[in-house]
Amino acid sequence: MNVLKCQNVCKSYKNFSMENVSFELPMGYVMGFIGENGAGKSTMIKMMLDLVRPSSGKIEVFEKDSIKNSKEIKEEIGVILDTVGFPSMFNTKDINNMMKRAYKNWNESTYWDYIKQFQLPEKKKYKEFSMGMKKKLAIAAALSHNPKLLILDEVTAGLDPIVRDEILDIFREFVSDGQHSIFISSHIISDLEKICDYVTFLHKGKLIFSMEKESLFDTYCMIRCAEEDVEAIPKSAICGIHKSGYGAEVLVKRKDVPFGFDSEPANIEEIMLFLTKHNIGEKI
Amino acid sequence: MHIIIKNTDRTPIYQQIYQQIKQQILNGTLQQDMALPSIRNLAQSLKISIITTKRAYEELERDGFVYTIAGKGCFVAKRNIEMLREDVLRQIEEHMQEIAVLASSCKLSKEDVWEMFCTIYEEES
Numbered sequence: 001m002n003v004l005k006c007q008n009v010c011k012s013y014k015n016f017s018m019e020n021v022s023f024e025l026p027m028g029y030v031m032g033f034i035g036e037n038g039a040g041k042s043t044m045i046k047m048m049l050d051l052v053r054p055s056s057g058k059i060e061v062f063e064k065d066s067i068k069n070s071k072e073i074k075e076e077i078g079v080i081l082d083t084v085g086f087p088s089m090f091n092t093k094d095i096n097n098m099m100k101r102a103y104k105n106w107n108e109s110t111y112w113d114y115i116k117q118f119q120l121p122e123k124k125k126y127k128e129f130s131m132g133m134k135k136k137l138a139i140a141a142a143l144s145h146n147p148k149l150l151i152l153d154e155v156t157a158g159l160d161p162i163v164r165d166e167i168l169d170i171f172r173e174f175v176s177d178g179q180h181s182i183f184i185s186s187h188i189i190s191d192l193e194k195i196c197d198y199v200t201f202l203h204k205g206k207l208i209f210s211m212e213k214e215s216l217f218d219t220y221c222m223i224r225c226a227e228e229d230v231e232a233i234p235k236s237a238i239c240g241i242h243k244s245g246y247g248a249e250v251l252v253k254r255k256d257v258p259f260g261f262d263s264e265p266a267n268i269e270e271i272m273l274f275l276t277k278h279n280i281g282e283k284i
Numbered sequence: 285m286h287i288i289i290k291n292t293d294r295t296p297i298y299q300q301i302y303q304q305i306k307q308q309i310l311n312g313t314l315q316q317d318m319a320l321p322s323i324r325n326l327a328q329s330l331k332i333s334i335i336t337t338k339r340a341y342e343e344l345e346r347d348g349f350v351y352t353i354a355g356k357g358c359f360v361a362k363r364n365i366e367m368l369r370e371d372v373l374r375q376i377e378e379h380m381q382e383i384a385v386l387a388s389s390c391k392l393s394k395e396d397v398w399e400m401f402c403t404i405y406e407e408e409s
Contacts, residue, residue: 173328177324197334
């Protein structure tokens, strides 16, 4: 089953248009959603949540139409957007009281277990929370109505490496039974690289790719060589190139590189950078 | 079972897992019909993606080192002679490569090496 399915989704604003974006996320897996600022990631997420309507195309969540079944879908998803909007005077208790009225499946004991696990203070007001505490509270709130899918926008941004590691562990545990899935956008590519099974890359409103992380690493690799040696690489293989004056870094398609070239694995950050900033032509 | 993942290694993570499990099956640490950890548990423990572990297991199954029972998990397959033989052949080849490099570094001829080998081989058998 696909927990998320986008089919030819388009959205146009005055200065921005998203064109024909299609991808799917199977149940039990984690999809990382990457792209530069303004690429359309948040717009895409808002469309999944039916906060913004697509100009055309279709989005299905749990195989249900995202617009027609918006209400029942929301009962089963946990959402954290980049700004966490709890009232500033609320403490953890007030938030529990608010959330249990919002969700049918709100589970108070799950909520308090997370509050305890994250060592969040019960009396302190939300506005006095540190950045890390705010994010952890948002996670506790997003997980306490037994959601089947988490939709997360920049959830690890601004957090220290220790808290990020803790949060990634929570997400790993969440998906470990195969019934729960995560769709996560982030600029901290190293976090995504650690946790994602699928990577979806949006650039200027266009889908560059959406594929299994392992096939991504199969598809691309890096060659680092002297600038004059670039000539020897078949043109068809080169996807992006950066020349420093002392040498060249080239992102290439592995299958088009002749045997004997010394290539290195490319990481997601390199793939992203070389397909956009250092891209040559339209060889994506 | 031991699995040590090196992030500095050029070898992809799935291959590191594949090689280490395979090695432990071939040397008998993992015995026939022993259950391997589930894909999802292993991914969680190693802090890597599910898809990466899945690929390692798929390749182990493809090459006949493990078998899967739907709903139960993944188990160590029977070690067959062919598998062992191939692994030994690979090891011999590696040693020979070293010998070739060492021999040429001190200008030892093929015949000299062959003579040395014959002496050793006769002593062993």
